[in-house]
Structure formats: C-alpha cells, structure tokens
Amino acid sequence: MSEEMERDDRVFVIGEEVGYYQGAYKVTQGLLERFGERRVVDAPIAEAGFAGLAVGAAMVGLRPIVEFMTWNFSLVAFDQIVNNAAKMHQMSAGQLRVPVVFRGPNASARQVAAQHSHAVEPFYCNVPGLRVVYPSTPRDAKGLLKTAIRDDSPVVFLEGETLYGLQGDVPEPEADELIPFGSAKLVREGHHVTVVSFGRPMPMLTKLADELEREGISLELIDARSLRPLDTATIVASVKKTNRCVVVHEHWPYGGPGAEIVDCVQREAFDYLDAPILRASNLDVPMPYALELENEVIVGPERVRAALRQVLYLD
C-alpha cells in the first residue's frame, strides 16, 4: 500500500483503527506517520458511512482503499458496495468510474462464532461490476493489491485472516511487480488429479500434496487467486490433462466461486472427465463457536482426501 501511496497521491486509506492504532491487524502500520491524517483516515464505527464516502471519493477522482476490520462488517455496507460501487459505471453510461479497493480479513478467525466467521466471496462474486481476488501468499498479495489499486473498477480484496502470519519473499519496490487479474497460478504440477482452491486452504493443500506424493498420488495444485474474473483456461487445461478435479474452498457449499469452477470444468472439459467433479468445503451450517465443532465444520485435509480417493476410484 505504501508503495502505491508513494506512487500516486490520489490513493488514501480509510477504516476503523487504521491510523493511530496502526490497524487492528497492523496492516497499515507506519502509514499515518508517513502519509499523515489526510491520507490515513480513522473512521467511526460506521461501515455504511465510510464505504459510501469512499465510493463518492472514487467517483470524483480519488483512489480510496477501504479497510474493513473484517469482511464480516462489510455486510452493513453491503448496499454501498453492491448498489453504488458496482453499478455506477454502467448506470452513468460510463461517465463515472469507481476505482475503490475494499479490503480486509475474510473467513473464520477461529472461535469467533457464526456472525464473525463469514467467507464473503460467494456474496461479492455474484455481483457484476465487482472484481474479487483472494491471494494466498505474500507475493501474490502484494502483486494483486497493486493491480487492485491501479484498477479503475471496484475491487473486493480478500485476505485470509489466519494467513496474516504467513511469511514469504516479496519483490522489491523497484520491481513494481503487478499480478494481472484473471490469472490462476499453477502451484504444483502433477498428473493424477487437479485440485483447485484459493485463499486460506492453500497452505493446507500444499502440505497435503507433499504427503500424497509419498503415497504415490500426484496432485496438480492450482491457486485460482482471482475469483472474478476467473482464469478458466488454466483450470480446464489442467483437468484435460489429469481427467479428474476436486475443488476445495472454505466458503459454504451452496453456490459460490467453488461451484462456478465446477460449472466451467464440466462444460469445457466434459469429454475429459473420468469422475464427477467433487468439492470439499465447509459444512453447510452456521459456524459454531465450540473449537471441536468449528474444526469439524471447516474444510480440512481429511475431507479433501476423501474426495480425492473418490475421484481416483480408490475406495
């Protein structure tokens, strides 16, 4: 963010505790000192208000970054995102652009119960006019965020709450690496089955792929990372190679980008499928608070293994 704020003085950050508190998750640490109160704005606890303010600012030429303390709280700003940010370009016949980035942590943060464990990607992916991305590595986060800030459309930028601790190399500021939207990443080549995922399950899947390699099962792992637009070409090419596909996602199973991926694979790789496309996801219940139950609901390696065994006809 600081690189982009340096590069373009129309970029500013607004959200709860982003300034003096340095961010609830310290994502905006040091920004206030560097860029001052005009560009790092502490907002009251009123998401609809500051999201609307940002949409308006974007319409008149600024490039706001809205931080939701978590995406759960975006639901009170849903109208601003869906009805204003996403629609203005079309409804003004192209006269208005809304280059705003909404970002913040997404999905269960462990034991914060049903109302604070939303995986919001199905909500926002369903809205034409929005772009939705969900990186799983520091490098992808940086490259996609830069693209998001420079993009002229409203972007929903999802960060995995439990991925904040993940460490990894990122390109130097001079490199100015941008990762285009709509490009999935082939994380690992394999030949038995294609596993497509995004966001938080990715580290778990990388580990699982190592384990399965030792058991003689070779996974081709794809990180979709940009959910709308979706890079269907990479996914379909992989499934044509492996003939099997399992989609892993942490959002709830009814609809959503996980189902969208299944739809595109069955349409475009139908003649190459050797088994039904399966999904491994959270269970279809509101997230429980109790740790044991929460562990049961969130998609884990065992559920993925079961799906893999099934598409490989190993049971």
Next chain:
Amino acid sequence: MAQVVGLPRLSPTMEEGTLTRWAKREGDDIAVDDLIAEVETDKATMEWRAFDRTVLLKILVAEGATVAPDTPVAIFGGRGEDISSLLSPVQSADSTREAPPPAKKAEQPAQQPTGRVPASPSVRRLARERGVDLHAVQGSGPGGRIVQRDMERLALQPSGTENAPLAGARADRSEVSASTARPAPVAVPLSSMRRTIARRLVESKQNVPHFYLSADVRVDALLSTRQELNALLAEKNEKISLNDMLIRVCASALRRVPSVNASFTDDAILQHQVIDISVAVALPDGLVTPVVRDADKKGLLEIAREVRELAAQARQKKLKPEQMSGGTFSISNLGMYGVDEFAAVINPPEGAIVAVGAVREVPALRDNELRTERCLRLTLSCDHRVVDGAAGAEWLAAARQLIESPLQLML
C-alpha cells in the same frame, strides 16, 4: 428387518464374482432354497440360493457386474419396508454433499449388449476415438461404471502418468487414425476363467521348475483292445475312448511309481494316497480340468461314463469347484487335433502332467521284418522339486508297459 446383503462367497477361493443373472426381480418373494442369482466365479457359474424366507426389496448390482465377496448387492427384508435409510449409505457414498435421489444407480438397466453402458465422459471420448465398443469392457467404477483405468487395462490408452496436455495429443491421434485408418484391436473382456487360467499358469511357469521326458509308445495292442471292448459295448450304445484308457493307464502307472503322485510344499513333499486324475477339457473360452477320483480303482467303462458326464457339465459351465480341484496328476490330450507332441504346463500343486500326441503310423523293424506300427508320443512334464529324472523315466516306462500290454490293466 431389511438388511443389505453382500455377495456370498460361493467357493473357498472366490475372489470376485460376476452376477450373470438375477433369478428374482425386485419385489419377488424368496422361499428357502430358491435360486436368487447365478454368479460366475473363477471356476464355474454357481447358484446362489436362499437360506431364509424373505423378500427381494432392492437389487444394487446390475447383471454383468463383477464384484468382490461381501460387496452389497441387494436388500432383503419384509414387504413394503422403508429401505431409504439403507439405500443412502450404500449408494450415496460418492457424494460429499446432498446425495442425488438414490434410486438412480440401483435401477440402472441390466447391461444388455444394446443398452446404455455406464462410462465416464473421458472413457466415452477414448472409445469414440479408438472405435472401441464399450459393451465389451468391464467397468470397475461405482455401479459398474467404466473408468479410465479399465481402458488402460485394455492397453488402449497411455497410462495416466504419460498424459500429455491433451489438446495436442488429441490432434495427433486423429491424424494417425485418418492417415492409416486401420481397425483397432477388438477388446475381448477377460472372463473369470480366463483370469484364473492366466494367473495359475504364470504361477506355474514362474515357480515350478519344469523338465520334460518324451517317449513313443506302441498303441496297436491298446487300440485293438479298445476295438474289442467297444464291440462288446456296441449293443449298450456305449463307447470307450483312447483317452479313457490312457486315464486308466496313468492311474495304474502312478500306483506303480507313487513318487510321481506327489506335491511340493515348503515344508514337505506330500505323497498322495489317492490317485485323482485331472482331465483337461477344452471350452470355447478356455479350459477346465475336472477330476476323475480314484481312477486307479475304476473300471474303463466307469471312467468313460464319468469323463463324458464331466465334460458335458464343463461345457455348460455347471461344474462345481470341488469337481475341478484336488487332482493329483493331469492328462492333456491334443492328439485329436493332429498334434504329434507337445509339452504341457503343470497344474499346481500337482507334481506332473502328461501330454498325449496323435496316433501315427510308423515303420518298424521287428524280427528282421519291416512292418507298420501305430504309436503315439507321451511327454511327461515334471516338477523337479518333487520328481527327479529317474522317477519320471520310471513312470514313463510303466506307462509304456501298460499301454503295450494292456491286459495288465485288468490285474
């Protein structure tokens, strides 16, 4: 109470069974000892009969499907009983989420040659490209679905590990088929019998050190004895074949040289106290070896009748496993096909097998006189772990003596 019923183990060695025919339909009453279905095992088509009175509520496996023992194949219970709770665990095992209406899979029509064959889309594509008739392929997936590995088994497609990005591979393939346009081989699915033959013969050739002893034996005396006997039997409309006589010869020779009537085990050589001769019978799709028990104690006519009956049963695939196992020595005869001599593969755990060639006329010098004699070639294959060369030679000599002076068979 309704219960899911697994495929029964119909013989001790059964590893899988093909449900060739359901004798009952869904909703039929089943009385004790009613025929429920016919199941082709590695050895024969077996009858699955009921032990209890019940009702066939649901068929879970279509005719033609091959499954392992204990695989759920049906649901039995009381008439009108609700079996939905039993259906879902059996049939929706392949859905991580809400199961599709469970009836679908079970009600798949039996695999008629013209009916729809369950196959994955990628298998259908391969079949189209390669001109394979999927009716000839046995599916190993759920509900008998043909999946890629079944095609790989037929060597009709490179193994999964070599899958190149298919866009390119596909183009290559169609080019090949367009330019050469030669018909692909027709895949004949392996029957249980064919699998068993393949497995047992590889086992034999890999594990049993074979050696072979051959000798020509004069059969003039044996053939004239047979002619006399058959003249006597003509009015009874019965006949003794050369092979029947040779079975009896083998049995008597084994009695004289018992060391050939033995099996090798890791701990000991089993010296058999009975002489049970396995007789190779050719079938259109393989061969079986029904056993003539105590052949050394039976008369020629008895042997002839028994062999005829066993061969008839074999051709109808009605032989029971116990009729085909436990032989101590085998005889295989290709003489009627004009084969002069051949070496047979031992049928484990037996210690030896004799291969019988065709009767030939040969010139022979007897008492300074040249005359024509009839003879045939016997080739004894021995398991060297059990039978040494001298013992095998001794058996062959005994057989020759019995054949050349067949009156000894009466002793």
